[in-house]
Amino acid sequence: ITTRTRAQSLICLLSVDEKIQQRSNYASAVPRFGIPPYEWWSEYLQGIGANGAGVSFDGPVKSATGFPQVILSAATFNRSLWSAVAPAIAAVAKAMHGLGQARLKFWEICTAGN
Known part of the structure; x- marks a missing residue:
């Protein structure tokens, strides 16, 4: 089926x-x-935080990198910086998911086509 x-x-x-x-x-x-x-809804434009659904810092991962608000990152006019943020957040999300500390469902900015 x-x-x-x-x-x-x-x-x-x-x-x-x-x-x-x-x-x-x-x-x-x-x-x-x-x-x-x-x-x-789990929005992680600035990084993985404990305020989102299904995220816990009670395991091996005790904290995660927080990035500036999107408006501040945009003010740099640095496209390579923008393109580096999403993969960094994704790497933490995947690691935390693998450890059972986060679900693998996050809303993030799309940097494709920059």
């Missing part, structure tokens, strides 16, 4: 209330299908 077919089947089985509860940043659990609650 394809992923698409499974997703369509699940959507058909959800009640209207369950569907509505999935359409927000804080999606509710659907215990009858084993679906846990989920927070969709």
Whole structure:
């Protein structure tokens, strides 16, 4: 069975209330299908922080690099600097995910095509 077919089947089985509860940043659990609650929004334009969903500094990684606000980085007019920030944040995110300290879902700036 394809992923698409499974997703369509699940959507058909959800009640209207369950569907509505999935359409927000804080999606509710659907215990009858084993679906846990989920927070969709995790913005990390300045680095990985403990304020985001699913991030914990209680393991081997105790802190992470914080970068300046995007408006300040933009004020440098340094495209190579902009292009270096996202991979640095991604490396920390992947490491923390591998250690079970972060989910691997972050919103980040796109530097492609600079």
